[in-house]
């Protein structure tokens with residue numbers, strides 16, 4: 001069933017590309033063909049896409065399984081990136097490696113001219129999520145190893161299949177346009193998308209399609225359901241001393257971390273209930289008989305909108321300052337990443353939704369989910 005839904009998603013992505021390319025060409029013609037002819041041609045191309053995607057089911061399965069087996073954490077997607085960019089390169093894409101100074105990041109491009117369609121999905125996996133495929137209880141392949149607990153092994157492989165299918169048709173039909181495939185490197189750490197944007201990679205892009213695995217097919221527009229966040233690490237510095245011999249000489253950075261943690265938990269009751277925030281202690285010292293001179297605590301501050309995220313971040317900073325004051329330590333903070341609430345395009349969503357309705361889910365799959373933004377139209 002999962003494979004069937006993946007196949008269907010590839011098909012829809014490819015259909016969306018074909019639909020938009022054909023539309024761009026249609027609007028450029030000085031003597032436009034009658035609508036019915038264009039529509040007929042578009043339908044024929046879509047049918048061809050469907051057949052080609054079906055014919056490449058094996059390739060999709062191999063790519064999805066390979067990336068699953070690599071199971072690499074954020075910023076460590078070395079084999080994953082080598083493998084996926086290798087396929088794109090063999091198929092005529094030009095790869096820019098190490099974009100935004102991130103060694104495992106890349107930007108793959110093929111074609112020329114407008115429209116420029118960029119298609120992205122995440123690549124990284126999560127810690128300690130190693131799991132045997134198809135087993136519905138915790139059963140790791142390697143105990144304690146990372147794994148694709150969030151399905152990031154599937155997105156880029158299916159994006160690749162979608163663009164290769166569309167590319168074949170574009171070449172034959174001499175349809176102008178540029179296809180870009182880009183990876184959500186270190187997505188679980190919200191590590192790279194903001195940097196790609198800051199470095200201007202999306203400036204030339206006309207439309208950006210992003211896909212994520214789920215248990216069904218769905219699409220939305222406007223602000224999506226879900227939070228944005230700031231990822232920030234607070235490092236406290238104190239004074240080391242022997243914990244038994246001369247503890248009065250010490251200033252414990254761990255005490256500050258613990259106070260920041262408990263301070264945030266007390267604050268939680270009085271926060272907007274829609275917020276989400278969580279933390280881990282990354283460094284709590286070395287051993288009990290040494291007063292920890294360094295300790296770090298790492299927070300994700302999440303909310304549904306920008307002001308909400310900033311408010312949480314500022315509250316966190318104040319609590320950190322308070323914890324330092326209480327313990328005679330100092331604190332520095334480092335923003336490790338950020339992700340802002342997503343906003344999706346209505347035209348793309350509605351076009352995709354029409355294709356979803358038309359092609360539907362594979363046999364045996366659940367009914368298509370109608371997301372609330374689109375349900376109101378029915």
Ligand SMILES: [Zn+2]
Nearest residue numbers: 122150152212
């Ligand atoms: Zn994900």
